[in-house]
Structures are given as structure tokens and as C-alpha cells.
Amino acid sequence: MQTPMIAVSGGKGGTGKTTVAVNLALAFKQDGLNVLLVDADVDAPNVHILLSTKRKKIDTVYAFEPKFNFDECVLCGLCAQHCRIHAIMQVGDKYPMYFPDICTHCGSCMLVCPTNAITEGKKEMGWIYEGQAYGVDLLMGELKLGEASAATVVTELKDRLEEIRKNGKYDIIIIDTSPGAHCDVLRAVMDTEETIAVTEPTPFGAHDLERLIRLLEVVESPVKIVINRANITEGSSVIEKVAEKYNAPIISRIPYDDLAVEAYAKGKPVIVEYPDAPASLAIKEVMMKIKEELGIAR
Amino acid sequence: MPAKEIVIISAKGGVGKTTVSSSLAVLLNERTNIVAVDTDVDAPNLGIILGCNAERKIPVQASEKAFINRDLCDDCGICVKHCKEGALKMVNGKLQFIYHLCEGCGTCEIVCPRKAIEIKRVDSGVIKIGKSRYGFPCVTGELYIGEASSGQIVTTAKRFGSMEAWKFKAEYLIIDGPPGSSCPTISSITGSNYVILTTEPTPAAISDLKRAIGLAEHFKIPHGIIINKADLVPEFREEVHRLADDKGIEILGEIPYDKKVPVAIANVTPVVLFDGNSPAAMALKRISNRVYEIMKGL
Numbered sequence: 176m177q178t179p180m181i182a183v184s185g186g187k188g189g190t191g192k193t194t195v196a197v198n199l200a201l202a203f204k205q206d207g208l209n210v211l212l213v214d215a216d217v218d219a220p221n222v223h224i225l226l227s228t229k230r231k232k233i234d235t236v237y238a239f240e241p242k243f244n245f246d247e248c249v250l251c252g253l254c255a256q257h258c259r260i261h262a263i264m265q266v267g268d269k270y271p272m273y274f275p276d277i278c279t280h281c282g283s284c285m286l287v288c289p290t291n292a293i294t295e296g297k298k299e300m301g302w303i304y305e306g307q308a309y310g311v312d313l314l315m316g317e318l319k320l321g322e323a324s325a326a327t328v329v330t331e332l333k334d335r336l337e338e339i340r341k342n343g344k345y346d347i348i349i350i351d352t353s354p355g356a357h358c359d360v361l362r363a364v365m366d367t368e369e370t371i372a373v374t375e376p377t378p379f380g381a382h383d384l385e386r387l388i389r390l391l392e393v394v395e396s397p398v399k400i401v402i403n404r405a406n407i408t409e410g411s412s413v414i415e416k417v418a419e420k421y422n423a424p425i426i427s428r429i430p431y432d433d434l435a436v437e438a439y440a441k442g443k444p445v446i447v448e449y450p451d452a453p454a455s456l457a458i459k460e461v462m463m464k465i466k467e468e469l470g471i472a473r
Numbered sequence: 474m475p476a477k478e479i480v481i482i483s484a485k486g487g488v489g490k491t492t493v494s495s496s497l498a499v500l501l502n503e504r505t506n507i508v509a510v511d512t513d514v515d516a517p518n519l520g521i522i523l524g525c526n527a528e529r530k531i532p533v534q535a536s537e538k539a540f541i542n543r544d545l546c547d548d549c550g551i552c553v554k555h556c557k558e559g560a561l562k563m564v565n566g567k568l569q570f571i572y573h574l575c576e577g578c579g580t581c582e583i584v585c586p587r588k589a590i591e592i593k594r595v596d597s598g599v600i601k602i603g604k605s606r607y608g609f610p611c612v613t614g615e616l617y618i619g620e621a622s623s624g625q626i627v628t629t630a631k632r633f634g635s636m637e638a639w640k641f642k643a644e645y646l647i648i649d650g651p652p653g654s655s656c657p658t659i660s661s662i663t664g665s666n667y668v669i670l671t672t673e674p675t676p677a678a679i680s681d682l683k684r685a686i687g688l689a690e691h692f693k694i695p696h697g698i699i700i701n702k703a704d705l706v707p708e709f710r711e712e713v714h715r716l717a718d719d720k721g722i723e724i725l726g727e728i729p730y731d732k733k734v735p736v737a738i739a740n741v742t743p744v745v746l747f748d749g750n751s752p753a754a755m756a757l758k759r760i761s762n763r764v765y766e767i768m769k770g771l
Binding site: 186187188189190193218219220221224225227238239257259260279280281282283286287318320321322323324325326327330333353354355356357358361362365375376377378379382383386389390393404407408409410436439440442 | 484485486487488491515516518521522537555557558559571572573574576577578579580583584592616618619620621623624651652653654655656658659675676677680681684687688691705706708709732735736738739741
């Protein structure tokens with residue numbers, strides 16, 4: 176049996192995705208389970224920061240980049256013709272010009288080059304880290320600053336998870352995603368058993384949540400809604416409307432909690448620092464619900 | 474003279490980009506002509522709070538996708554090996570295509586021995602052009618759910634913003650940026666005149682602020698910092714000040730934590746208009762004055 180995986184996402188930024196993911200992971204750990212927490216928000220990675228823990232770099236992620244050897248180039252123009260993003264241009268009897276900033280690393284140019292004028296080079300895109308905090312194992316990705324393609328790093332994380340979930344070391348894997356409803360969120364959510372969508376009771380929260388739910392319609396990861404800081408406005412009805420429209424249950428309303436803010440400021444998870452705080456109790460309840468639904472047991 | 478571009482980014486989501494940009498738009502509009510542009514194409518919220526209508530909707534065909542002819546495909550799986558995006562998978566001997574992950578690079582089309590795959594251009598987003606309820610023009614870039622070409626939608630939205638500015642003789646584009654530090658954020662600040670880095674005094678936001686500063690420095694764009702919820706954690710507020718001092722970055726102003734802010738959002742009104750005397754609104758007015766001064770000097 177494969178280790179169950181859940182994603183923590185939500186659409187809007189700053190709703191508390193990482194806070195929920197971290198505390199949920201700790202709740203599972205406190206319940207006696209072996210937990211792996213994964214940071215797939217690779218262009219704003221914060222899991223290690225919320226846990227005040229050091230990361231250890233275990234790998235570098237590379238992407239394909241064409242290496243040109245003009246001695247072999249016959250000026251056929253195929254590379255430029257097949258580069259759909261126009262990162263390669265070739266005019267007349269001039270050698271191809273390559274614009275590395277535009278390249279999406281697909282490798283088409285090398286595939287179509289009839290000689291050996293293009294070979295496989297590699298470009299550093301980011302890094303994979305591991306760590307541990309409060310007994311929870313961590314696996315984290317980070318995109319190199321200035322690089323545009325987060326996909327390479329997220330894909331590397333997911334490839335590793337495919338192996339990890341087979342080896343039975345963990346009882347549950349929790350993946351923290353980036354905000355939004357784009358392909359890198361989808362990449363992070365793919366193959367998970369369910370998605371916890373953390374949102375806030377505002378029209379922004381509702382709008383972005385709806386986009387996320389529509390994104391996830393293509394994968395089999397049912398969405399469960401958590402309204403964070405549920406009492407900061409009286410606007411939860413906008414979230415309830417989305418929940419109803421898409422048949423996605425609201426499984427928790429975490430109240431705004433001064434103790435949670437205080438713990439956050441200390442760089443400590445609220446569930447560790449204040450186990451009986453309202454926010455901690457709400458997270459534990461979410462944990463029990465997930466455990467029951469997925470039939471997770473030690 | 475073309476309109477000057479002010480871009481509000483943060484790397485971390487939910488720290489107040491849209492709160493700052495909506496209020497700045499309203500306040501600067503009292504002094505001069507502006508155009509508001511939402512480039513958070515994946516979770517566009519600026520238009521919601523400014524009450525923007527869509528007088529024109531312009532579809533953008535910024536991406537390409539693979540289309541598989543099932544009559545010709547014999548599930549050989551060669552394309553799967555070459556798909557760097559993970560959009561093609563073999564599931565129980567059958568080729569599975571995940572539309573939202575495809576970037577249309579065309580490697581599959583190249584390697585398919587049965588010519589069963591064709592790359593076609595598709596609609597990937599829409600630019601909405603209209604007026605806010607406060608009378609100034611606004612442009613919203615919206616990426617279709619799951620699409621990957623966010624950078625191109627951002628660039629297109631900015632281009633339409635500049636055209637509106639030219640039409641209405643606007644002096645400034647107020648551009649609400651996307652979270653993160655990858656492709657869409659890079660596109661939003663490219664070619665801009667000033668970048669406002671929004672942050673809050675928490676470890677996660679500071680870590681992401683450093684990435685945002687890195688981008689502004691990398692692209693050599695003048696920038697300043699706004700500390701939102703500034704009184705949340707005094708020691709981290711000091712850390713933002715130290716960071717700004719070290720880097721020689723001006724702190725444009727500090728917005729105190731103010732419970733009126735989420736309530737203003739729930740009432741779909743920029744906080745400076747919802748309650749002009751609230752502490753957050755007063756701070757935003759001072760910030761707007763400072764930004765106006767800086768822009769005059771650029």
C-alpha cells in the first residue's frame with residue numbers, strides 16, 4: 176500500500192496554508208504517526224522558517240539547456256523552427272542565436288538537430304533540502320532566484336515522493352503548495368488523496384478558492400475547505416456559497432487566535448507552544464477527520 | 474511621455490499587496506490620472522475591490538497545447554519519456570494526457586512515430602478593460618485556470634494598461650503584482666519604474682522579502698518597502714528595519730494592524746474609503762504622499 180498524501184493549498188496567498196500544513200503535520204506526529212512534510216511552494220518556501228529549523232541541501236535540480244557546437248552546425252534552421260517559445264533564432268547564414276532567459280528547457284532543439292551541433296547542457300534551477308523538526312521529517316524545494324520555471328523543482332519533489340510513498344517509512348505525507356490556481360499547484364496536488372483548501376472569509380478568499388476548486392476538478396483529489404481566521408469578518412457566507420456550489424465540505428473554522436500569532440512570532444508552531452489554544456484544538460480536529468476519512472492507522 | 478509604472482509585489486502571498494495597491498490607486502487618482510492594472514493573473518482581486526467592469530474582453534492566445542489523435546496513437550509511450558512537464562503519463566498501458574500541465578513545447582510531436590500529436594495554439598487567458606467604480610480605467614489580466622503562460626498574460630495586461638494610460642493621459646500605472654518570485658513576478662516588474670515591496674513583520678514574510686529585494690536588485694529597479702501589520706511583532710519589525718538599512722532601501726511607511734482592513738475587504742471597498750480615519754487608512758495616505766514625491770523625482 177502506498178503512503179497516503181494530502182495537499183494543503185487554498186488559492187489566495189497568506190491565508191495560512193503553511194501554518195495549517197505545519198501544525199497539521201505536528202498534530203499527526205503527536206498522535207503517534209510518522210509524518211513527512213513537503214514544501215512545494217518553491218518560490219516562497221517557508222516551512223523551515225515556521226519551524227525555525229535549518230535545512231540541509233541534499234541535491235541540486237538541473238534543467239536541460241542546449242549547448243551549441245557551431246563546428247557541426249549546418250545552418251538548417253530546424254532548431255529555431257521547432258523552438259516554439261522563440262528562444263532560438265536563426266537568420267540567413269548566421270549561426271543560431273540562443274536566448275537563455277526565454278528557454279523553457281524542453282529539449283526540442285536537440286531532438287531535431289540533424290548533426291551534433293546541439294548537445295545536452297544543464298542549468299541549475301534550484302535545490303532540494305531535507306530537515307527535521309519536532310520529530311517530523313521535512314523535504315523542501317527552492318527555486319533559484321531569478322529563474323522562472325518552478326515546475327522543474329516541484330516535479331523533482333514529486334518524483335521523489337513517488338518513491339518515498341512506496342517504501343512504507345511514513346504513515347502520511349503532507350504537501351504545502353504555492354498560492355494560486357496554476358500548473359505548479361496542480362503538479363503539487365497530483366496523486367494526493369485529498370486537498371485541504373485553506374481560505375479566509377473575504378470575497379478575495381472566495382474568488383481564489385473557486386479558481387482552485389475548478390483547477391482541481393481534473394484530478395481526483397477532493398477538496399475540503401478550512402476557513403482560517405473565520406471570525407475576522409462576518410463574511411463566511413461567501414465561502415459557504417462556493418462550498419455549496421462545488422459540493423466541497425467546510426471541515427473546520429479556525430478562529431483568529433492571539434496565541435497563534437504569538438507562537439508564530441516566536442517561530443514556534445502554536446500546537447507545540449499552546450496545545451490548548453483554540454487554533455490548536457481546531458487543527459487537531461482537522462487531523463482526526465482526515466485520519467478517519469483516509470483510514471490511517473499506525 | 475509614457476506612463477510610469479509602479480508595481481506592488483511581496484513574494485509572500487496575503488501580506489497586503491491588493492490592500493496597498495487599491496488604496497494607492499484611489500489616493501493617487503485624487504491628484505493625477507492613473508490606470509489600475511491587476512497582474513496577479515492567477516488570483517486577480519484588484520478588480521473586485523475597485524469594482525472594475527469589463528467593457529472589453531480580449532482573449533489572449535499565449536500558449537500552445539498538444540492534441541492527441543486517438544485514432545493514430547498506439548500507446549507506445551515514447552512521448553512520455555520526452556515530456557519534461559509530466560503532462561503525458563502511461564496509466565495501465567494507456568497514454569494519459571494532463572492538459573493543464575502541457576506547455577506546448579512540441580517535443581512529443583517531434584518524437585511521435587505515428588504523427589498522432591499536433592501542437593495547437595489555445596486561449597490561455599483574457600484581458601478585461603473597463604472602468605473602476607471610482608472612474609479611473611482598470612485593466613485586469615486573468616489566466617485561465619491551470620494555464621502556464623502567466624508571464625505572457627502579465628506582459629499583455631501591462632501593455633493594455635499602457636494603451637489605456639495613453640488614451641486617458643494617465644501619469645501612472647498602479648500595478649498589483651503576483652505573489653512568489655517566479656515567471657509572473659519577473660514579468661510584472663520588467664520595464665517598470667518603481668517597485669513597492671510589501672511585507673509584514675514575520676519570519677516567513679521577511680524571508681520572502683529578501684527574495685523580492687533580490688529580484689528588484691537583479692532587474693535594477695528602484696524600490697522601497699512598506700511594512701504592513703507593522704506592530705504585529707516588534708522584534709521582526711526591527712529586523713525589517715535592519716534589513717532595509719543594510720541594503721539602503723527606504724521604508725516608505727508602516728501600516729499598523731487594523732481590524733478595519735479585513736472588514737473593508739469584506740465590504741469590497743479600499744480601506745482608505747471604507748474608513749478614512751482608521752489607523753491603516755491614515756498610514757496609507759502618508760505612504761501615498763511619499764510615493765507621489767518619489768515618482769515626481771524619477
